Amino acid sequence: MNLFEDEPDAKAAFDPAAPLAERMRPRTLDELAGQEALVGPGRPLREAIEHDRLRSIILWGPPGTGKTTLARVIASVTRAHFIAFSAVLSGIKEIREVMADAEQARRRSGRRTILFIDEIHRFNRAQQDAFLPRVESGDIVLIGATTENPSFEVNSALLSRSKVYVLQPLTAEAVAAILRRALDDRERGLGATGVAATDEALAGLARYANGDARVALNMLEMAAGAAADREIDAALVADLAQNRAFLYDKTGEEHYNLISALHKSMRNSDPDASVYWLARMVEAGEDPLYIARRLVRFASEDIGNADPQALVVTIAAKDAVHFMGMPEGNTALAQAAIYLATAPKSNAVYRAYGDAAEAASKEVAEPVPLQLRNAPTRLMKQLDYGKEYRYAHDEAAGVSDMECLPPAHRGRTFYRPTDRGFEQEVRRRLTEWRRARKQKDTDSGATD
Secondary structure (H helix, E strand, O other): OEOOOOOOOHHHOOOOOOOHHHHOOOOOHHHOOOOHHHHOOOOHHHHHHHOOOOOOEEEEOOOOOOHHHHHHHHHHHOOOEEEEEEOOOOOHHHHHHHHHHHHHHHHHHOOOEEEEEEOHHHOOHHHHHOOHHHHHHOOEEEEEEEOOOHHHHOOHHHHHOOEEEEOOOOOHHHHHHHHHHHHHOOOOOOHHHOOEEOHHHHHHHHHHOOOOHHHHHHHHHHHHHHOHHHEEOHHHHHHHOOOOOOOOOOOOHHHHHHHHHHHHHHHOOOHHHHHHHHHHHHHOOOOHHHHHHHHHHHHHHHHHHHOOHHHHHHHHHHHHHHHHOOOOOHHHHHHHHHHHHHOOOOOHHHHHHHHHHHHHHHOOOOOOOHHHOOOOOHHHHHOOOOOOOOOHHHOOOOOOOOOOOOHHHOOOOOOOOOOOOOHHHHHHHHHHHHHHHHHHHHHHHHHO
């Protein structure tokens, strides 16, 4: 489905009955607020657009930051044939037909075709492959817009032939400026209605919009319809914004960004940041058991035996969430996150397992030493299974000098406890046991 192919001049397209967010959509690069780093005067992307030298690009950014608007501006200034599709509404069959037409147009007149694909991540890899031959041949210039990380969602071959431009979430100041322009604009905005808004109200709208201009303008339009005495105040905004639009997608990049922020804040022993990122996830509707699983993982990966109680606390938090559900379980998660953030840290267990796993998977899998094998049958005993096994409880120090690693790994150390938290005690024990084993070896050699 074509979105705006028949709009050679974006300024000509204006529907007074359209929602405010659509009416106030920027028509020029100068009106595109908050993306000056990309399209400000003298910036490479702006130069390419204004001189009609655009090459294939991917526009990546959160909703409401101007990706589709930027495509519309390009449509209004380019001399190339401009066609726009939505990956949600269009099929690959339609796009194949367009690309075939683009090839013919280029052969007949040398005119380029710019193909804009909104939400390009909705096409799978095989469907995206259909663009590749036409992009390589120069028949089309592709503009893809996506809210998802193109590293994961866009075909690598297509990505390598495109320039990725990142649109940043709009700052609260930029959103407030957009709202003021909508209030003042008598042609497209609310200027003719006489509605006004306090600075506190605009700041509240900008804050609740989470960097999304579309959300902010929709809320402004709702507030204008509900405002008494034609003035929007902070109390009205707070009432309208009770269900804040969180910038969160439980299957998208923000999901991974937030869990990464939580994990790294706990690792850096920052309980304030930890509980903040936890709250961001919980309040946005993240699966609480997913969070609990990540806390359990952290307890072993980043704390381990520096505080063995960490694993107990996180398992208890998981059980509490499962038992009580939400929202009551939120404080159990918060308690666990704060405990983990303030616990002594050690990745010795994590490193020990990694080193052991590498040895187990990449080196020769030696047989279990005979002294460690069980011997429940006569044949096994005849084959020396269990021979020379030393029962640790019978030893004076509670530890024998029996070797438990196979010959090729004899003397190898996988677990290296730190001197933090309880691992300091573990380290002391290991030092004593190793000294005792070494002494037994010495004594045995002297006797022999």
